[in-house]
Amino acid sequence: MKPGRSAVQRWTQRSARDSAGRARSPPPLRVEMKCIVGIGGMTNGGKTTLTNNLLKVLPNCCVIHQDDFFKPQDQIAVGEDGFKQWDVLESLDMEAMLSTVQAWMSNPRKFARAHGVSVQPDASDTHILILEGFLLYSYKPLVDLYSRRYFLTVPYEECKWRRSTRSYKVPDPPGLFDGHVWPMYQKYKQEMEANGVEVVYLDGMKSREQLFHQVLEEIQNSLLNHS
Ligand SMILES: Nc1ncnc2c1ncn2[C@@H]1O[C@H](COP(=O)(O)OP(=O)(O)OP(=O)(O)O)[C@@H](O)[C@H]1O
């Protein structure tokens, strides 16, 4: 059999009957569908928690965490305020993140296998990619690739409190939240809104279960509508 022809082409180019004269049935039609979901929003909005819950139940679902693309500490600029500028787009290697997304887009099965994600041998062949991070919608080459863009928020006091309970690879120096993290969050959110990027806001004060069920249901419905 010559390579390069699709299953349907091969079927239509053979006789419609087998050697015993019985009508052949067509091969199952594989329609590959790809869906990229963004779980974005503010630091400590609950992005990683929600993403991990979705990953447990969504079939053929891969994830890319933006936090895995932070540049090494010695490449992070120090601002006039004296703080390392972690919460700006330049602190992330977004080209590398984009390449990783493109690798998934060009072959989601191969990507899943390489990342230990089990792929169902299912005729519908639907593949989901979750991108998770705090600056998902500020990098132009990625912004149009999403099927849906979620944006988690909590009020300032809650965000500051949750952040104070966390320990990052590089611990927050005193004053970082008010001096850098919060102002940068506001700046990027304003920019996103001014650029007309459409997002679905999620109230991060809802319970983990409520958020999980809401988003799961919406993803499942949108897949059904497009299949
Ligand atoms: N729905 C929720 N209600 C209350 N607390 C939550 C909820 N979701 C997550 N949390 C808690 O809030 C903190 C931040 O959650 P998580 O790490 O998921 O946020 P994040 O948006 O990924 O933050 P980061 O900026 O560190 O990436 C954690 O302590 C987590 O247990």
Ligand SMILES: NC(=O)c1ccc[n+]([C@@H]2O[C@H](CO)[C@@H](O)[C@H]2O)c1
């Ligand atoms: N992952 C890291 O290397 C790192 C280092 C310093 C600060 N952070 C914080 O992570 C948050 C995004 O999840 C940002 O608000 C960073 O300040 C991450």
Ligand SMILES: [Mg+2]
């Ligand atoms: Mg996180």
